[in-house]
Amino acid sequence: MSRRVSARKRKSREEFPLREQLKIEEGVFDNRTMLVLGKFFTRGIVSRMEHIIGKGKEADIYLASHGPKIAEDHVVLKIFRLETSSFSNRMDYMAGDLRFKGVRGSITQIVNLWCKKEYGNLKVAEEAGVHAPIPYSFAGNVLAMEFIGDDSTPSRLLKDAGTENPEKTLDTILGDMRLLYANNLVHSDMSEYNVLMKGDVPYMIDLGQAVVRGHPKAQDFLRRDVNNILYFFSKNYGLKRDAEEAIEDIKKE
Numbered sequence: 001m002s003r004r005v006s007a008r009k010r011k012s013r014e015e016f017p018l019r020e021q022l023k024i025e026e027g028v029f030d031n032r033t034m035l036v037l038g039k040f041f042t043r044g045i046v047s048r049m050e051h052i053i054g055k056g057k058e059a060d061i062y063l064a065s066h067g068p069k070i071a072e073d074h075v076v077l078k079i080f081r082l083e084t085s086s087f088s089n090r091m092d093y094m095a096g097d098l099r100f101k102g103v104r105g106s107i108t109q110i111v112n113l114w115c116k117k118e119y120g121n122l123k124v125a126e127e128a129g130v131h132a133p134i135p136y137s138f139a140g141n142v143l144a145m146e147f148i149g150d151d152s153t154p155s156r157l158l159k160d161a162g163t164e165n166p167e168k169t170l171d172t173i174l175g176d177m178r179l180l181y182a183n184n185l186v187h188s189d190m191s192e193y194n195v196l197m198k199g200d201v202p203y204m205i206d207l208g209q210a211v212v213r214g215h216p217k218a219q220d221f222l223r224r225d226v227n228n229i230l231y232f233f234s235k236n237y238g239l240k241r242d243a244e245e246a247i248e249d250i251k252k253e
């Protein structure tokens with residue numbers, strides 16, 4: 001009997017440091033996310049949570065100090081929201097509709113799947129040699145990846161930072177889209193909002209929605225991606241590139 005009690009005590013003592021680490025964010029993380037975050041500590045990916053560095057449509061982005069398994073000083077944790085965000089907005093539309101009975105239980109699964117998908121897509125990007133954050137690990141609704149920034153200052157988005165060398169930046173982005181395509185992926189949400197400028201090197205981020213070439217809308221997404229990027233460079237830097245030629249180039253074997 002006493003063994004049971006002491007085992008329980010031991011567990012809560014082990015959990016204490018993590019709760020301490022996360023104190024700065026008390027009340028921010030739900031219990032499930034706390035448990036998932038714990039995995040990144042035990043896996044040696046993260047040793048300390050720092051602060052939030054970004055808020056996206058469906059995720060919060062946190063900076064963390066590296067754990068023993070990671071050589072770089074910082075790690076980024078992308079925490080997909082389970083409660084707030086568009087997922088619960090969608091639930092509002094589905095609540096009361098019998099067709100979606102039982103869907104609530106699977107929202108977590110959908111979010112987790114999305115997280116796993118972004119990890120897989122970043123892995124493809126890494127293998128393709130694309131400028132994108134290297135994915136380290138994922139669990140549940142949390143993705144750990146390379147921090148794009150200097151010291152502890154995150155790089156800024158292309159839309160805010162701009163570029164001193166538009167020709168070169170545009171060529172790198174289109175070249176990376178080509179590498180990705182050669183490895184069977186289309187980003188599908190490319191724009192100046194999903195490119196970080198590290199110095200003058202553009203890094204593509206936010207690969208959760210990337211699709212394989214066989215996806216029925218892959219060609220539409222590719223065209224939209226190219227048009228978004230070309231429009232940004234044309235509007236801000238007067239660069240004129242033919243969209244059809246750029247698409248051809250991306251698809252060239």
Ligand SMILES: Nc1ncnc2c1ncn2[C@@H]1O[C@H](COP(=O)(O)OP(=O)(O)O)[C@@H](O)[C@H]1O
Binds near residue numbers: 053054194196
């Ligand atoms: N690896 C990273 N390094 C530095 N900053 C990042 C990184 N990933 C995301 N961010 C910051 O967080 C913001 C939101 O990330 P993003 O992946 O685009 O989320 P969402 O899918 O919700 O749009 C970005 O605009 C960027 O400023």
Ligand SMILES: [Mg+2]
Binds near residue numbers: 056
């Ligand atoms: Mg984004």
